[in-house]
Amino acid sequence: MAKEKPISEEFIKGLWKENPVFVAVLGLCPALAVTNSFINGLAMGLCTVFVLVGSSLLVSLLRNLIPKPVRISIYIIIIASFVTVVDFSLKALFPLLHKDLGAFIALIVVNCLILGRQEAFASKHSLLPSLADAAGMAGGFTLALVMIGSVREILGSGTLMGFSLFGENFEPWVIMILPPGGFFTLGGLLLLMATMQKRKQNKGQPQAVRDGLPEEPWVV
Secondary structure, three states: OOOOOOHHHHHHHHHOOOOOOOOOOOOHHHHHHOOOOHHHHHHHHHHHHHHHHHHHHHHHHHOOOOOHHHHHHHHHHHHHHHHHHHHHHHHHHOHHHHHHHHHHOHHHHHOHHHHHHHHHOHHHOOHHHHHHHHHHHHHHHHHHHHHHHHHHHHHHHOEEOOEEOOOOOOOOOHHHHOHHHHHHHHHHHHHHHHHHHHHHHHOOOOHHHHOOOOOOOOOO
């Protein structure tokens, strides 16, 4: 068996290096559909944190008892149980927020990020690494949703968390709180991530290599 990574590394990787939205490009349905405000993005992210951490905990504890032929079905049942708890709790405690998120709470069940972490990680690792992986991936997912929601709310409404930022003279970009705004914002953030990654890779390399040329030009 391969040696397990430190717990802190399992957690941190999901926040940035292997961010589910910006790197793996997973869970784009809620990332585009409900992130027209900071609060909606944060709420969906926290719901995902609860479901992913809870399901990873059970899958890791039961990994040696779950028959392989039916493992996917059992994973989905476990995930659906936690989604039901989130759905009913949000409806009872925050009915307006539940209405805003709508059917996308129930659709957490089919979020490929959650099922993927059960199959790829929780079912193969012990409890603590599984919890760290789940918390990191869910945290990275939440971070992505909050970033997208913040940009869309600021540009589309001129507010952040409901507080006005630019005064009465600001003309909101209404398109940013509509479905196309989600695609524009996600595309811009993905471009930013790719640019940062490119600069990191090029750091310390000779200028010729950065330009795609051989370090030693041919001598004629």
